Amino acid sequence: MVIALALGTAGAVLSAAEEAMPLLSAWVPETLFPSRADPVVAQSILSVIATSIMTVVSIVFAILLMTLTLASMQFSPRILISFVRDRGTQWTLGIFLGTFCYCMAALPAARALPHPFAPVATVTGAMALAVVCVGWLLFFIHHISQSISVNHIVDRIARETEEVIDELMPDDRGQFYRPQPPAFTLEEPEFPLFSEMSGYIRFIDTKRLLRFAQARRLRVRVTRPVGHFVPAGVPLLMVSRRDRIEPAHAVELTGAFDIGPMRTLQQDVEFGVIQIVDIALRAISPAVNDPSTAISCIDQLSRILIRWLKRFPPESHLYSPPHVLRVVVPWIDLEGLLDTAIEQIRAYATGDAAVSLRLLRLLQDVAMTVDSDGVRDSLIARGERIVVGCRAVLPPDDSARLEHRQAELQLTNGPN
Numbered sequence: 001m002v003i004a005l006a007l008g009t010a011g012a013v014l015s016a017a018e019e020a021m022p023l024l025s026a027w028v029p030e031t032l033f034p035s036r037a038d039p040v041v042a043q044s045i046l047s048v049i050a051t052s053i054m055t056v057v058s059i060v061f062a063i064l065l066m067t068l069t070l071a072s073m074q075f076s077p078r079i080l081i082s083f084v085r086d087r088g089t090q091w092t093l094g095i096f097l098g099t100f101c102y103c104m105a106a107l108p109a110a111r112a113l114p115h116p117f118a119p120v121a122t123v124t125g126a127m128a129l130a131v132v133c134v135g136w137l138l139f140f141i142h143h144i145s146q147s148i149s150v151n152h153i154v155d156r157i158a159r160e161t162e163e164v165i166d167e168l169m170p171d172d173r174g175q176f177y178r179p180q181p182p183a184f185t186l187e188e189p190e191f192p193l194f195s196e197m198s199g200y201i202r203f204i205d206t207k208r209l210l211r212f213a214q215a216r217r218l219r220v221r222v223t224r225p226v227g228h229f230v231p232a233g234v235p236l237l238m239v240s241r242r243d244r245i246e247p248a249h250a251v252e253l254t255g256a257f258d259i260g261p262m263r264t265l266q267q268d269v270e271f272g273v274i275q276i277v278d279i280a281l282r283a284i285s286p287a288v289n290d291p292s293t294a295i296s297c298i299d300q301l302s303r304i305l306i307r308w309l310k311r312f313p314p315e316s317h318l319y320s321p322p323h324v325l326r327v328v329v330p331w332i333d334l335e336g337l338l339d340t341a342i343e344q345i346r347a348y349a350t351g352d353a354a355v356s357l358r359l360l361r362l363l364q365d366v367a368m369t370v371d372s373d374g375v376r377d378s379l380i381a382r383g384e385r386i387v388v389g390c391r392a393v394l395p396p397d398d399s400a401r402l403e404h405r406q407a408e409l410q411l412t413n414g415p416n
Contacts, residue, residue, distance in 0.1 A: 003094025007129070008101030015109035015122040042110035042118040049130045050103035056137060057096045063141075064089060067148055076278035079153060081264070086147065092140040099129040150283075150293050154276055158300040161272030162307050164265050169311035190221065191242040192235035193250050195259070201226050203258035203266045206329055210318045212253060213326035216244045220253065221328040227268040230259065269308070270332050273340050276300055280345050284355055294345070295358045301341045302362040306369050308337060334375065342382060350389045353398035359386055360405040367412040376412070383409045 071079055106122045146152050204226055213220045219240040224230055237253055239245055245253075263271040280297035283290040313334075318327040342359060349355040363379045363386075370376060387402045394402070 001094070003091065004097040004101050007095075007098030008105045011102035011105035011122060011126070014125060015106040015119040018119045018121050019109060019117060039110045039112050039116050039118045042120070042123045043107065045123050046103045046107045046110065046126055049126050050100050050107070053096055053100045053103070053130070053133060056133065057093070057100070060092060060096060060137075060140060063144055067144055070148060071153070075150065075153060075282065076275060079157065079275055079279075081262075088140070088143040088147075092136060092143075095129075095136055096133055099126070099133055102126060102129060150279065151296055154279060154297055154300045157272055157275050158304055160265055161269060161304050164267065164269055164272065165304070165307050165311060168267055168269065168314050169308070171312040173310055173312055188240060190238040190240055191245075193237040193239060193245070193253060194233055195230045195236040196232060196254060197259055198230065198232045199259040199261055200229050200263045201257055202260050202264045202268065204329060205256040206315075206318060206327060208256040209253070209327045209329075210320055212249070212256075214320045216241070216249070218244050219325055219328070222330060225330040225332055227263055227270050227332070269304075270337060270340050273301065273304060273337065276304075277341065277344055281348055284345070284349055284352055291352050291354050294349070294352075294355050298345065298355070298358045298362050302365050305337065305341060305362070305366050308334065309366065309370055309375070335378065338378070338382065346382075346386050346389065351393045353390070353394055353401065356386055356390050356394075356402055357405055360402065360409060364405070364409045364412055367409060380410055 103126050106119055106126065109117065109119045109122065111117055201224060204222060209220050209222075221238040223235050223238060230236055236257065239253075258266070263274075265272055276297045280294040282288055283293035283297070314329075314331045316329050316331055317325055318329070320326050342362070345355070346359060349359065360383050363383045367376050367379045370379075383406050387399075387406045390402055391399050
């Protein structure tokens with residue numbers, strides 16, 4: 001919309017400036033626009049470009065809708081938001097619609113009465129935009145053909161998930177030591193604040209909650225993490241002091257949450273993992289039977305898990321002043337993220353040796369990046385479940401390959 005409005009405004013401003021300063025037309029070579037005294041030629045050129053562009057726009061929309069339908073049916077309906085947010089698609093629609101707005105805004109300037117006027121420079125700009133649109137159409141066809149490639153889709157989801165991890169968890173584990181926060185224990189009664197709408201928690205403004213809790217000298221505990229569904233009438237927050245909460249304050253507290261009908265990647269790392277897992281599950285289903293796509297998804301899941309393990313988890317306990325607990329926010333932990341990334345694929349891939357082998361390779365790659373014996377033991381236990389689930393289904397040769405890979409996982413050492 002911004003691109004379209006900018007180009008439409010440019011067409012109106014340029015045609016008005018050209019009429020006020022006729023010298024602007026002198027800069028246009030006569031080879032590009034020889035008929036400077038005939039406004040009919042300018043009207044024809046602007047009309048033809050505007051009509052042609054709208055025809056191309058309808059084709060672009062048809063291609064885009066076909067791509068969305070294909071992606072929804074073949075991969076997962078959860079990835080459609082990525083296509084809508086794609087910058088290449090937005091620029092394509094903006095330039096085409098902007099060229100149409102440019103021509104329509106400049107068209108009234110080309111007139112025969114009361115005195116003939118042909119906006120030469122403005123028409124030349126419209127011709128240049130038409131050439132740009134032709135080249136951009138070729139780019140869009142190439143771009144959309146790449147966008148429906150499963151490797152491109154999964155890589156984009158993984159890259160966006162890594163960006164969320166970097167923003168949500170900015171502290172690198174290798175830079176400094178952070179003590180493990182103590183487990184929260186309820187030592188005094190709490191009082192609920194109920195959710196006024198149903199939906200998924202997409203964002204929690206923890207700084208706003210901390211400021212409120214500090215100003216009112218109370219403790220606030222969020223009942224559900226980002227990505228979980230909260231029905232209306234269910235407690236969204238628990239506060240330690242009901243007498244310090246007025247109705248207006250309750251609205252201020254619940255306003256720190258963004259609740260909507262669908263999950264987003266704004267703070268929800270698990271949602272990025274779920275999108276990749278959905279593609280993998282559909283790929284190994286009997287209707288599709290595409291283990292190569294599932295293997296690509298597992299490879300991308302490994303980079304997300306490794307990126308997560310290299311960072312300190314988000315702060316779940318917020319203090320102000322120090323040693324005075326004000327806000328408790330639940331975030332997904334490593335075990336929860338591993339369950340989301342591995343367990344469903346493990347359950348549905350018991351009859352596929354290639355996918356199960358790649359799952360063991362994922363566990364081995366992740367184990368090589370951690371220096372915690374507890375995390376490594378958890379990864380080894382997950383690998384044993386993979387081997388046990390496949391042993392009753394796969395032939396002996398494939399089971400032997402899985403057991404060999406599991407033995408390599410057990411011998412894996414961390415970075416130190």
